[in-house]
Amino acid sequence: MSIQKNNMAETKIETTILAPEVQQAKHKAEAYLRDPEKTKKLLTAVVKKAKERQNNKGPLVEVWERLKALSRLVNAFVRKEYKEVPWQSLVLSSMALLYFVTPSDLFPDFIPMAGYVDDATIIAFVVNTIKADLDKFLAWETEKSTP
Numbered sequence: 001m002s003i004q005k006n007n008m009a010e011t012k013i014e015t016t017i018l019a020p021e022v023q024q025a026k027h028k029a030e031a032y033l034r035d036p037e038k039t040k041k042l043l044t045a046v047v048k049k050a051k052e053r054q055n056n057k058g059p060l061v062e063v064w065e066r067l068k069a070l071s072r073l074v075n076a077f078v079r080k081e082y083k084e085v086p087w088q089s090l091v092l093s094s095m096a097l098l099y100f101v102t103p104s105d106l107f108p109d110f111i112p113m114a115g116y117v118d119d120a121t122i123i124a125f126v127v128n129t130i131k132a133d134l135d136k137f138l139a140w141e142t143e144k145s146t147p
Helices: 002-017 020-034 036-054 061-078 087-101 114-129 131-145
Strands: none
Touching: 020 036, 020 061, 020 087, 036 061, 036 087, 061 087, 061 114, 061 131, 087 114, 114 131
């Protein structure tokens, strides 16, 4: 019972602290995670945009590698290959992916460098927040690919 009470308390705190825009983004990310077809379209859009940006080599190359890791994590979960990840980590990952593909984010992508910086900041924040879960996934991925 105490676990259920803690989850209820966390949900209440989360609801009161999060801005309406963040709550909306969270609900959208959860909807994507529950719909494999939507998630597939999202991941396709992420790959396409990442490839376009990857041509612009520079200080953000490491961020694109992290973005790819988030994409693979979400993809493996949706395909039911990898289930050892907390729901919140998946939601945050999906939120970052959705933000990345949204053309009208904080700094539109057509603004030189600024359009990349906000995406990189969100991606870095999510990666740092779910670092332990992402590291476990990357280890699982490496182990899976080793004969």
